[in-house]
Amino acid sequence: MSGLIALDWGTSSLRAMRMGEDGVILETRRQPWGIRQLPAGGFTAALDAVTQGWPSLARIASGMIGSRSGWREVAYLDLPAGADQLAAALDTRDGLTIVPGLRNARGPDVMRGEETQIVGLMALHEAAADATVLLPGTHSKWVSLRQGSVVDFCTLMTGELFALLREHSILGVGVDASVTAGDGDAFLDGVRQARDSGAAGAFSRLFATRARMLDGALKPASIPDYLSGLLIGEEFRSMQADQRMRSDQPLWLIGDAALCNRYRLAAAEFSIGLAPAVDDTAAAGLWWLARAARLLDVTTPISASGVSS
Structure with missing residues (x-):
């Protein structure tokens, strides 16, 4: 057999x-x-x-x-x-x-x-043999492919940082642990904050999450989405700033459909074109x-x- x-x-x-x-x-x-x-x-x-x-x-x-x-x-x-x-x-x-x-x-x-x-x-x-591939997750991977070979890659601990900030930092204080993602506006706000953070990067905007909540500009229930947007946005900002990965061709996404959709929304804020997402390869x-x-x-x-x- x-x-x-x-x-x-x-x-x-x-x-x-x-x-x-x-x-x-x-x-x-x-x-x-x-x-x-x-x-x-x-x-x-x-x-x-x-x-x-x-x-x-x-x-x-x-x-x-x-x-x-x-x-x-x-x-x-x-x-x-x-x-x-x-x-x-x-x-x-x-x-x-x-x-x-x-x-x-x-x-x-x-x-x-x-x-x-x-x-x-x-x-x-076959078109992916010369491309940049992004695999979102606990440890996101950005991968550069040339003629079917991996020539460079970079790992960003986005998912793990998100969990640590939400569960073990002051930014998660007052947030119901059962709250799930659902505030798309807060997510995009976070992405844009990272995009516009310049050379300082999104870490310079992290504590503002707390200040925004205290000011009433950000609901406690929206903090997870805002943080998610800030960290995912920082992936794109840092990768663009580093210029290690090609940006002249659509970016390929591999991973969970819901998570890839978040990255798709973030990519649009950076004017990055995407190939169709691939769920599991x-x-x-x-x-x-x-x-x-x-x-x-x-x-x-x-x-x-x-x-x-």
Whole structure:
């Protein structure tokens, strides 16, 4: 039987996908078994449980499972690196293939998991092989691609900073913890404050969040949206100021649809064009890498450029 078991295994969760011989996902299973919260029996028990009843197929995983705290550490590849280099460096032992992460000496900076999403994006959209890609999240990644290779990337801890400011700073005092995002005007106000903050940056405007609330200009319930806008806006302001990423082509977004929509609204305030958002490309990336490494019983040709599906 041909097919693949693809695993997106991160810090807080495990997603297992059984894929058919054509790369279509036949079944998906999710468990809260990230590398920091495993069931009794550890990694092996988690893998056996999440794939129970599935046929014996090649198994490939990406994400923090290959980190120092994961199943086994798989060395980072230094930039520049593309899909072909990743496929050649796959680590196959004990019945599990793990995708290496990438290391950028400029910074320095590292990624694990996002490289597979980028391979999947290029497999699904050939035009993305020369582009800037943004993967929003707890640790947002801005990635520069040239001819199918990652040549630069930068990590911004936007999501983690947002959580820290909301839950553990004076800016969150008086804000109901159950309040969810919903004030679009406050969000855009925050984006514009970051955009117009000049060389000082959005950190020079952070405490004004508190002052605005005390003055009555900002409702306590709107603080999370305002902070979100301020921090996301700072991503765009700092990336434009640094000029590391190309801005002459549409920016590609990969990630949760709701979060990507926030970044789409922010991009408009900076006059940045966007390609259509892509929700999830990890499965496509794992499939491509498995085929390139001949882990699959699939005979259809695959492009040497590393970007064809």
